[in-house]
Amino acid sequence: MNTDKVIEEFLKSMHAEVLKACPEISTALQLWEESASRTRIDLQKCARSIFDETIGEAAKEAHRQVKIKVDLSWKPIFDQCAKEGGK
Numbered sequence: 001m002n003t004d005k006v007i008e009e010f011l012k013s014m015h016a017e018v019l020k021a022c023p024e025i026s027t028a029l030q031l032w033e034e035s036a037s038r039t040r041i042d043l044q045k046c047a048r049s050i051f052d053e054t055i056g057e058a059a060k061e062a063h064r065q066v067k068i069k070v071d072l073s074w075k076p077i078f079d080q081c082a083k084e085g086g087k
Contacts, residue, residue: 007040 011033
């Protein structure tokens, strides 16, 4: 189940249970649900931004660093192949 669905189901369940005990707070509960829904959308936007800016750049940098290590690790083999390639 995705996060949006879990939050939505939680809000519906909470609303129903609270209204059983205290129906007078229906309006306040509705406002809370709306606020939680807006927050979820804001969190999704922030998460996308963080991924695009921070994690994306970190992944690129990690790739750059790994590539250097891989190249260094394979250099002796490439050199050996180059020496024997002309034979």
